Amino acid sequence: MSNRPIKVLLGKPGLDGHDQGAKVVARAMMDAGFEVIYTGLRQTPEQIARIALEEDVDVISLSSMAGSHIPFCRKLKPLLEEAGLTDKLWVIGGNLPAQDHDALRELGFKGIFPSGSKLDAITDYIRSEVK
Amino acid sequence: MNAPQKPELKKVINESGIEVKPLYTSADVEASGGMAMVGEPGAYPFTRGIHREMYRKQPWTMRQYAGFGNPADTNQRFKYLIANGQTGLNVAFDLPTQIGLDSDDPLAEGEIGRVGMSIDTLRDFEIAFDGIDLKKITVSLTINGAAAILIAMYLAMAEKRGYDIKELRGTAQNDILKEFIGRGTWIFPVEPSIRLVGDTIEYCAKEAPKYTPVSVCGYHIRESGATPAQEMAYAFCIAKAYADDAIKRGLPVDEFAGRLSYNFNIFGNIFEQVCKFRAGRSLWAKIMKEQYGAEKPGSMWLRMIAAGGGGGLTFEQPEVNIVRGAYYALISALSGTQTMALCSYDEAYTIPTEYSARLSLRTMQLLIAEMGLTETVDPLAGSFYVETMTNEMRAKMEEIMAEVDAQGGIVKMVAEGTIQAKVSAQAYGMQRKIDSGEFPKVGVNCYKNEQEEDHPVEFHPYNEDDARVQIESLTRIRAERDNTAVDAALARLRADAAAGTNVMPALMAAVKAYASVGEMTKELVSVFGRYQEPIKF
Numbered sequence: 001m002s003n004r005p006i007k008v009l010l011g012k013p014g015l016d017g018h019d020q021g022a023k024v025v026a027r028a029m030m031d032a033g034f035e036v037i038y039t040g041l042r043q044t045p046e047q048i049a050r051i052a053l054e055e056d057v058d059v060i061s062l063s064s065m066a067g068s069h070i071p072f073c074r075k076l077k078p079l080l081e082e083a084g085l086t087d088k089l090w091v092i093g094g095n096l097p098a099q100d101h102d103a104l105r106e107l108g109f110k111g112i113f114p115s116g117s118k119l120d121a122i123t124d125y126i127r128s129e130v131k
Numbered sequence: 132m133n134a135p136q137k138p139e140l141k142k143v144i145n146e147s148g149i150e151v152k153p154l155y156t157s158a159d160v161e162a163s164g165g166m167a168m169v170g171e172p173g174a175y176p177f178t179r180g181i182h183r184e185m186y187r188k189q190p191w192t193m194r195q196y197a198g199f200g201n202p203a204d205t206n207q208r209f210k211y212l213i214a215n216g217q218t219g220l221n222v223a224f225d226l227p228t229q230i231g232l233d234s235d236d237p238l239a240e241g242e243i244g245r246v247g248m249s250i251d252t253l254r255d256f257e258i259a260f261d262g263i264d265l266k267k268i269t270v271s272l273t274i275n276g277a278a279a280i281l282i283a284m285y286l287a288m289a290e291k292r293g294y295d296i297k298e299l300r301g302t303a304q305n306d307i308l309k310e311f312i313g314r315g316t317w318i319f320p321v322e323p324s325i326r327l328v329g330d331t332i333e334y335c336a337k338e339a340p341k342y343t344p345v346s347v348c349g350y351h352i353r354e355s356g357a358t359p360a361q362e363m364a365y366a367f368c369i370a371k372a373y374a375d376d377a378i379k380r381g382l383p384v385d386e387f388a389g390r391l392s393y394n395f396n397i398f399g400n401i402f403e404q405v406c407k408f409r410a411g412r413s414l415w416a417k418i419m420k421e422q423y424g425a426e427k428p429g430s431m432w433l434r435m436i437a438a439g440g441g442g443g444l445t446f447e448q449p450e451v452n453i454v455r456g457a458y459y460a461l462i463s464a465l466s467g468t469q470t471m472a473l474c475s476y477d478e479a480y481t482i483p484t485e486y487s488a489r490l491s492l493r494t495m496q497l498l499i500a501e502m503g504l505t506e507t508v509d510p511l512a513g514s515f516y517v518e519t520m521t522n523e524m525r526a527k528m529e530e531i532m533a534e535v536d537a538q539g540g541i542v543k544m545v546a547e548g549t550i551q552a553k554v555s556a557q558a559y560g561m562q563r564k565i566d567s568g569e570f571p572k573v574g575v576n577c578y579k580n581e582q583e584e585d586h587p588v589e590f591h592p593y594n595e596d597d598a599r600v601q602i603e604s605l606t607r608i609r610a611e612r613d614n615t616a617v618d619a620a621l622a623r624l625r626a627d628a629a630a631g632t633n634v635m636p637a638l639m640a641a642v643k644a645y646a647s648v649g650e651m652t653k654e655l656v657s658v659f660g661r662y663q664e665p666i667k668f
Binding site (some may be wrong): 017024028097116 | 229232242315316445479481556559668
């Protein structure tokens, strides 16, 4: 393992404007010693994949609150695969109903943190998964 | 023998940063400024309410936030709510509509009709409000970035149905400055966004004087991490920015101030919230009278919707949100609000089902029918605690407003992202307190269900087919309308936007020609550009 801090892309996918949670998680990640690239609102799948590749991140994380997580991740998955980012950790948080979790896992999102997750649970998970 | 040691009482500081004592007496009221700002309901400074008889004469308007799918789906939900005793409508738009995208825009894919109804052209508004008497039921449009367009569409729809827009009542949220702080449905940069709000205020003051073109929202700033005192103070700073723009245009204050309204949040400590509203009412009256020279009482009124409470609801043990909602409704009733709406218990998960929306409506109706909340105006007045806290909350709000002024004003702070960074840092601090248990939340960090799973929530279904139907409808309208007239209207819109002329007349002409939300937005973007979000931590 290199000595550089864990580098995380935290993206706000789609048109959803609820960024309170994303910004709170970004701060928790910074306090955990991670380097965080927060994208701001309204990112397309193409933008997320491009930033993840260019910034050479260890973790690709999304915060989704307005219900369009499945259609978005369906578009994002092939782009991340094309960019050769399948060895990175994909994490998603936000308003994610339990019945969607299996579908998200199938789309490559290994870490799923629905509303109500503790901040330390998110950062501990990332630290344990990124080697 | 020694007297037993008294246990030390833990110090209590409310969210706004004011210490709460275990006992209040008349001496506390005096020390905080006395009863000078209390007055009578219906009279300056309106601490006790903007009307003398308040709910005795007319209970609050009940206006649940509703809308999903196609305009036809939403029309049915509207009629369902009205049939169940709702007295106003509060329209939810989907995200593409809110940020000025047509349904067939590639960026709209997957988002059409999901969190609100999808609107492309005037035809959609005709369907959405079909069979609803716009004189009996007032309509509030929760629209911000694309507000000027949707206000024009609403006025044009009403006109087409034969209503005189000089007499038409209704509200648009149209508070763009708070969208930059929280909620995020901005389109244009800060300065032209404020200009568009000014265009709507100016146009309505002249052409639709009973219409409320702006509802300034502390609500979403609070949801983003502001304290109750900041919520109200920042909202006043924002309202002043709009008022200043209107005055720069030469509008006399008494010609527009009476049509400004407010939207505030109701979750948290009951007394802190109620005192926030009482304090805010008198502070706004004082600002309008002393700083703006308003003379009409209506210009000094803090007319509001005290509503929602979403930030207090929890994902855990969702049915407990029904009880939280009842207390939030009580806060709203005690606040002296004009309008009430409640987040439904399932809203931490999904947009409300018919069942949960009706439950929220019943919660508010219960206060009117059974609990005596409409019988006497401002029933908490005169309490040593409430009057002291009202004075202290007012002083706190004035202090926060002075800090904003000292930092160059709200517009500058929003444009630079400093206010966003401040409330977001507070949201982080609060989340840490919830995670650690320092700030108690039932079901989250105390009284958790250890033995059983949480009661499942029924999901409002998302109909994937709605998008196809909406896009087909838009395609048909584009083929059937007079496209020469549309092009001319859009050209005029672009020219007026560039010339600094009020764009509302051009928008009225464009919506009547069935130009789409996306087409009109594109013209405005070509002149104004797009907002670039400052990312600051």
